[in-house]
Amino acid sequence: TQLLEQSPQFLSIQEGENLTVYCNSSSVFSSLQWYRQEPGEGPVLLVTVVTGGEVKKLKRLTFQFGDARKDSSLHITAAQPGDTGLYLCAGDSNYQLIWGAGTKLIIKP
Amino acid sequence: EAGVAQSPRYKIIEKRQSVAFWCNPISGHATLYWYQQILGQGPKLLIQFQNNGVVDDSQLPKDRFSAERLKGVDSTLKIQPAKLEDSAVYLCASSWTGTEYGYTFGSGTRLTVV
Numbered sequence: 001t002q003l004l005e006q007s008p009q010f011l012s013i014q015e016g017e018n019l020t021v022y023c024n025s026s027s028v029f030s031s032l033q034w035y036r037q038e039p040g041e042g043p044v045l046l047v048t049v050v051t052g053g054e055v056k057k058l059k060r061l062t063f064q065f066g067d068a069r070k071d072s073s074l075h076i077t078a079a080q081p082g083d084t085g086l087y088l089c090a091g092d093s094n095y096q097l098i099w100g101a102g103t104k105l106i107i108k109p
Numbered sequence: 110e111a112g113v114a115q116s117p118r119y120k121i122i123e124k125r126q127s128v129a130f131w132c133n134p135i136s137g138h139a140t141l142y143w144y145q146q147i148l149g150q151g152p153k154l155l156i157q158f159q160n161n162g163v164v165d166d167s168q169l170p171k172d173r174f175s176a177e178r179l180k181g182v183d184s185t186l187k188i189q190p191a192k193l194e195d196s197a198v199y200l201c202a203s204s205w206t207g208t209e210y211g212y213t214f215g216s217g218t219r220l221t222v223v
Contacts, residue, residue, distance in 0.1 A: 033211050042113070042200050042214025043152070050209075088151055096165065097212070099151035 003027075004091055004100035012106040016078055021087055021103040024071045029091035029098075032065055032072045037086040037102070079107045111135065115201050115215035123223055127189035130218045134182070134203030140164075142212065143176055143186050144200040152200055158184065159206070191222045 004025045013019055023032065031050045035043035047056050049065035049072060056063045060083075062075040076083055084107050090097040114133040122128050134141050139160050144152035155174065157165040161181040169176070173192070178184040188195055198219050202212040 031209060035211075040219075041216050042202070043212075044214070045211035048209065048211055090151075092209070096154075096157075099153075101151045102149075104149070 004089055004098055006087075006089060006100035006103050008103060009101070010104045010106075012108065013079060015080055015107055015109050018075070018077050019079055019105070020073055020075045021105070022071065022073050023089035023091075023100055025091060025098075026070065027091070027093060027098075028069050029093055030069070031092040032069070033090045033092070033097070034063055034072070034074055035088040035090065037088060038084075043086075043088055076105075079105075081107045081109050083107050113201055113203055113213050113215035115199075115218055117218055118216065119219050119221075121221045121223060122191055124193055125190040127187065128191055128220065129185050129187045130199050130201075130220075132184045132186070132201030132215060134184075134201070135213055137205075138203035138213070139181075139206050140204045141178055141184050142202040142204075143184070144202065146198045146200055146217070148197075155186070188220075191220075193222050196220055196222045 007022045033048045034046045037043040047063045052067045052069045054065045060077045064073050086102045086104050088102045089100045116131050141158045143155045146152045155169045156176045158178040161178050176186045198217040200214050200217045202214045204212045
């Protein structure tokens with residue numbers, strides 16, 4: 001059974017701080033996607049990383065795909081209350097997405 | 110472009126009753142997914158359609174859940190009879206063929222079974 005483990009499960013920090021969340025697996029994925037989900041809404045795609053070692057930046061968010069394509073990280077610089085939400089990673093395996101359980105992030109003003 | 114439409118947004122039913130959810134995907138998206146998301150967890154795939162055919166329903170509790178996508182466009186998911194443990198958010202998503210462009214999700218239906 002393929003698993004994607006996300007850590008931490010929950011993170012509460014002050015506005016302006018930096019943070020990193022992780023997505024790890026023992027399986028290799030052809031690509032990995034990050035989504036953010038706000039309360040009462042469905043997940044929204046943030047980014048897809050495809051190449052081992054790839055780094056993508058989306059304003060204050062930096063996404064990295066591990067060299068072996070088994071893990072990924074999301075780094076947020078100078079977090080803002082608008083970053084609050086559930087961050088989900090999903091790995092593409094044989095054209096199906098394997099989902100992590102998510103990291104619930106709260107940014108306090 | 111219009112997003113994925115789902116209805117209703119909320120539903121409260123008693124156990125053993127039946128319920129149906131509706132989803133209209135983004136126009137042109139061949140693949141449609143129904144997910145179950147329990148509070149604090151990631152989405153769990155229930156069923157995947159490619160046009161009007163089922164690609165994967167391995168995690169669908171077929172004794173009580175059913176889904177159809179008759180014309181390859183909109184879809185319905187039904188639960189009959191509902192159990193307490195079915196309380197969750199039911200998310201519909203659609204995509205172009207394949208996963209490389211990501212999925213577009215609807216806002217979901219929050220089901221409470223009492």
